[in-house]
Amino acid sequence: MPAFSLRSEEMNGVIAFIRAGFDPEGEAVKIGDPVRGKALFEGEGQCADCHRVRGVGPRTAPDLSNIGAIRTPASLQRNLLDPATALLPINRPVRLVTRFEETIVGRRLNEDTYTVQVIDSGERLRSLKKTDLVSYEISDEPSKQPTTMTSDEVADVIGYLLTLRGLE
Ligand code: HEC
Known part of the structure; x- marks a missing residue:
């Protein structure tokens, strides 16, 4: 690739645009120190009370081992500052009642026309036939509150999350 001849302000602008996930409306995201971020x-x-990383931690919240590869910095920041607007459809908490009168609360891993796979609140993987369900509610409520960390701490945590790119 040939070198670009951009002035440093122009280069900063391009980097801010990339960090905002190529979204012209997006905010530039401050990315801090991953080592401090990991400690936080x-x-x-x-975070580690709910999230699993590289085989360590509970399974009730999404595994974040590869999150740096699949989400933009802006999306990670939004998840921390405003979890309600950042809630992705697949991550919405679900509540299922089966025709055997069992109530299952958990998080979907996958779903197709006939079945739904969830991790229940006891961290068990369950695969259910939709014909066995008498009710299937998907919540719009995120499982956590906006963070109370300072903006520098949020930047450090985002710096750490961006290093999580699968099992290297
Ligand atoms: C009380 C448990 C809990 C805590 C504490 C928590 N999270 Fe979460 N987080 C969740 C759940 C559950 C979801 C899935 C969405 C939802 O239900 O709100 C989620 C979603 C996420 C996502 C989005 C995943 C995706 O697929 O895009 C990221 C990123 C994330 N959390 C990072 C963090 C970080 C960083 C912290 C610490 C500052 C943290 N979480 C603290 C439970 C938690």
Whole structure:
């Protein structure tokens, strides 16, 4: 690739645009120190209480081992600052009642026309036939509140999340 001859302000603008996920309406996202971010993730930020990374942690919230490869910095930031608007359809909490009178609360992993796979609140993987369900509710409520971390701490956590790109 040939080198670009951009001035440094122009280069900063291009980088901000990339970090905002190529969204012209998007906000530039501050990306901090991944080492501090990891410490916050595992400590004070309490992220590791719900999220699994590289085989460690519970399965009730999405596994974040590859999150840096599949989400933009802007989407990661939105998840922390405003989880309600960041809630993705597949991540919406579900509540199922079966015709055997069992109630299952959990998170979907997958769904097709006839079946739905969930991780229930006891971290068990369940595959259910839709014909066995008497009710199937999908919530719009995120499972967590907006973070109370400072903006520098959020930047550090985003810096860490961006290093999570599968099992290298
Ligand atoms: C109380 C449990 C809980 C805590 C604490 C928590 N999360 Fe989450 N998080 C979830 C759940 C559950 C979801 C799935 C969406 C939902 O239900 O709100 C989620 C979604 C996410 C997503 C979006 C995943 C995707 O597929 O895009 C990211 C990123 C994330 N959390 C990062 C964090 C970070 C970083 C922290 C710590 C600052 C944190 N979470 C703290 C439960 C939690």
